[in-house]
Amino acid sequence: MKHPLAAMMIASASFCGFTSASAQKAEPAATVTAAQSFKYTDEQFADIQMLRYKVEGFEQLTLKQKTFIYYLSEAALWGRDILFDQNGRYNLRIRQTLEALYTDYDGDRGSDFFRALSTYLKRVWFSSGIHHHYGCEKFEPGFSAADFRAALHRVPAAKLPLAAGQSVDQLADELEPVIFDPKVMAMRVNQKDGEDLILTSACNYYAPGITQAEAEQFYAERKPAADPRPVMMGMNSRVERDEFGQLTERVWRVGGLYGEALEHIVENLLKARPFADSPEQQKVIDLLVEVYRTGDLRTFDEYAIHWLRDTESLVDFVCYFTESYGDPLGMKASWEAIVNFKDLVATERTRKLAADAQWFEDHSPVAPQFKKEKVKGVSAKVITAAILGGDLYPSTAIGINLPNSDWVRREHGSKSVTIGNLTDAYNKAAHGNGMDREFVIDDATRKLIETYGDACDDLHTDLHECLGHGSGKLLPGTDPDTLKAYGSTIEEARADLFGLYYVADAKLVELGLTPNLEAYKSQYYTYMLNGLMTQLVRIKPGSTIEEAHMRNRAIIARWAYEHGKDRKVVELVKKKGKTYVKINDYEALRNLFGQLLAEVQRIKSEGDYEAARRLVEDYGVKIDPELHREVLARYERLHLSPYKGFINPVYRAERAADGTITGVTLDYTEPYDQQMLRYSRDYSALTR
Numbered sequence: 159m160k161h162p163l164a165a166m167m168i169a170s171a172s173f174c175g176f177t178s179a180s181a182q183k184a185e186p187a188a189t190v191t192a193a194q195s196f197k198y199t200d201e202q203f204a205d206i207q208m209l210r211y212k213v214e215g216f217e218q219l220t221l222k223q224k225t226f227i228y229y230l231s232e233a234a235l236w237g238r239d240i241l242f243d244q245n246g247r248y249n250l251r252i253r254q255t256l257e258a259l260y261t262d263y264d265g266d267r268g269s270d271f272f273r274a275l276s277t278y279l280k281r282v283w284f285s286s287g288i289h290h291h292y293g294c295e296k297f298e299p300g301f302s303a304a305d306f307r308a309a310l311h312r313v314p315a316a317k318l319p320l321a322a323g324q325s326v327d328q329l330a331d332e333l334e335p336v337i338f339d340p341k342v343m344a345m346r347v348n349q350k351d352g353e354d355l356i357l358t359s360a361c362n363y364y365a366p367g368i369t370q371a372e373a374e375q376f377y378a379e380r381k382p383a384a385d386p387r388p389v390m391m392g393m394n395s396r397v398e399r400d401e402f403g404q405l406t407e408r409v410w411r412v413g414g415l416y417g418e419a420l421e422h423i424v425e426n427l428l429k430a431r432p433f434a435d436s437p438e439q440q441k442v443i444d445l446l447v448e449v450y451r452t453g454d455l456r457t458f459d460e461y462a463i464h465w466l467r468d469t470e471s472l473v474d475f476v477c478y479f480t481e482s483y484g485d486p487l488g489m490k491a492s493w494e495a496i497v498n499f500k501d502l503v504a505t506e507r508t509r510k511l512a513a514d515a516q517w518f519e520d521h522s523p524v525a526p527q528f529k530k531e532k533v534k535g536v537s538a539k540v541i542t543a544a545i546l547g548g549d550l551y552p553s554t555a556i557g558i559n560l561p562n563s564d565w566v567r568r569e570h571g572s573k574s575v576t577i578g579n580l581t582d583a584y585n586k587a588a589h590g591n592g593m594d595r596e597f598v599i600d601d602a603t604r605k606l607i608e609t610y611g612d613a614c615d616d617l618h619t620d621l622h623e624c625l626g627h628g629s630g631k632l633l634p635g636t637d638p639d640t641l642k643a644y645g646s647t648i649e650e651a652r653a654d655l656f657g658l659y660y661v662a663d664a665k666l667v668e669l670g671l672t673p674n675l676e677a678y679k680s681q682y683y684t685y686m687l688n689g690l691m692t693q694l695v696r697i698k699p700g701s702t703i704e705e706a707h708m709r710n711r712a713i714i715a716r717w718a719y720e721h722g723k724d725r726k727v728v729e730l731v732k733k734k735g736k737t738y739v740k741i742n743d744y745e746a747l748r749n750l751f752g753q754l755l756a757e758v759q760r761i762k763s764e765g766d767y768e769a770a771r772r773l774v775e776d777y778g779v780k781i782d783p784e785l786h787r788e789v790l791a792r793y794e795r796l797h798l799s800p801y802k803g804f805i806n807p808v809y810r811a812e813r814a815a816d817g818t819i820t821g822v823t824l825d826y827t828e829p830y831d832q833q834m835l836r837y838s839r840d841y842s843a844l845t846r
């Protein structure tokens with residue numbers, strides 16, 4: 159399973175479970191400088207904003223670890239063509255054709271045609287095919303079929319993917335309906351109930367003409383009667399028809415379908431193997447290589463068990479057919495890869511908090527009878543992504559929980575991580591997007607957020623995750639499910655309030671986690687702004703707040719606003735017709751958070767359903783329609799791209815005369831189109 163990023167990220171909004179881990183230290187000035195020299199945002203096209211992520215901590219790794227990552231990253235890049243082909247059987251030919259036009263077209267490269275063609279190609283690259291990566295609908299090209307055909311005659315024929323004996327016009331005949339006819343291959347994955355989901359889906363997991371009924375029958379017949387540990391049948395093969403018209407599986411393995419690409423992946427896994435962290439990790443690689451060679455799904459489960467057990471290795475990776483969202487029947491897995499290593503800075507930060515867990519419990523404003531006598535903090539599982547490949551590139555997940563096999567999860571558990579540097583990149587990119595300029599009240603507050611925002615945001619998330627959820631206790635006899643539907647909102651509010659209360663504490667300065675007693679104000683401001691106003695951009699006009707995290711933020715922000723109203727602790731003020739959050743008394747706001755924390759803990763400890771219901775219904779659900787309209791209109795004018803994806807860094811190996819790697823360096827400057835063209839040139843086993 160992957161955890162996608164919520165559609166829109168507001169500056170400094172932390173999401174439960176997704177710990178952001180920038181390399182912030184006690185010195186905020188350093189963070190700001192680093193943020194300025196590294197550009198998180200890159201080009202925008204169609205509905206896409208390209209971002210870059212920083213592989214924080216790579217330089218500090220040993221040569222052995224760097225070499226390991228280098229070879230794994232090579233393996234991760236070799237699967238790119240597989241995904242294009244899985245997403246649609248014309249995708250590779252279309253990509254090659256468009257790339258030839260992009261690099262070798264000798265007509266007017268400043269024309270509307272060429273601009274539209276470039277945008278279309280960028281979208282095809284981004285989605286690994288001609289369908290939208292999220293919505294699954296086919297792209298509408300902004301140029302005509304006639305212009306496309308004419309342009310094909312203006313590139314050297316040798317650059318085009320012409321089949322044997324095929325003329326340029328025949329290639330145009332072949333591709334035109336696929337690109338231009340809205341009725342042909344309209345959806346990559348069709349989920350409409352009542353239609354033949356295989357015949358109407360353009361994905362390439364079943365050969366043309368195979369019906370849903372046939373495929374379902376094929377797998378029903380092969381399903382073992384009562385297997386307590388069933389393999390994930392069909393996950394690594396394409397269903398085809400043999401010479402007798404019978405269905406058969408062609409397995410994706412070395413020597414089988416996609417074998418040319420898989421050979422390169424295996425070669426690089428074997429090159430990486432000597433540099434693995436431990437014999438256990440080498441065993442993981444051995445099993446994976448065996449799966450690539452045999453396609454055997456029992457071996458795959460064995461690999462998965464060894465992989466999830468290996469929690470000690472610093473470097474870790476996923477590099478196989480993994481998620482089945484791309485198959486309308488939910489069986490066939492798309493190829494994906496991510497290479498990563500433990501985020502040591504985040505781990506150290508949360509270790510400090512966890513070590514003092516009892517102090518935080520003892521000093522909280524909660525009534526003594528609701529406190530734990532013995533509390534244990536949790537250290538965060540945050541990783542740093544080093545490279546993204548296949549179905550995790552360029553659009554990616556910010557959290558991963560694998561493996562997917564039900565019985566393996568049931569009997570052996572799973573590995574769940576959050577990808578800190580990607581979350582961090584989303585946050586950093588959000589800073590320059592105009593949200594702060596539009597919604598933050600004045601320059602002084604903006605400066606405060608700029609200086610301390612990210613560091614305190616990370617800390618708030620750490621406090622929420624490492625201490626908040628684990629604090630407090632139920633009174634004897636309280637049923638943990640008493641709060642029913644309000645339970646998760648109350649629980650998130652409790653963890654958030656614990657974080658808000660303590661992010662302002664002198665204890666954090668003492669631990670070296672915040673630089674001073676000013677820093678927390680950035681978190682207070684962005685939290686109130688988000689809860690009272692900016693999170694509303696994710697809600698359609700006329701709707702109410704449904705999602706638990708959003709409800710909890712609304713409850714905290716509105717409760718504090720209402721209860722401090724008479725003393726004007728927080729105000730909503732109008733300037734030139736626009737509403738702004740104004741915080742007059744940060745210390746009083748902290749006391750309000752403390753009061754609410756005590757009350758929410760009481761509700762939880764006593765199982766006070768009625769109080770939970772009132773809190774949620776009074777503060778967490780309804781929206782002031784006038785303020786909502788205003789926020790939506792202000793947001794609309796910022797023209798932010800709803801979808802984001804990442805450009806990978808470039809890893810360069812320095813080698814001795816005998817080929818041994820003596821160093822690995824990182825480069826973050828490669829433009830999006832150059833990266834895509836380079837990948838097509840250097841990592842294409844299926845298109846040559």
Ligand code: ZN
Binds near residue numbers: 174175627
């Ligand atoms: Zn939480």
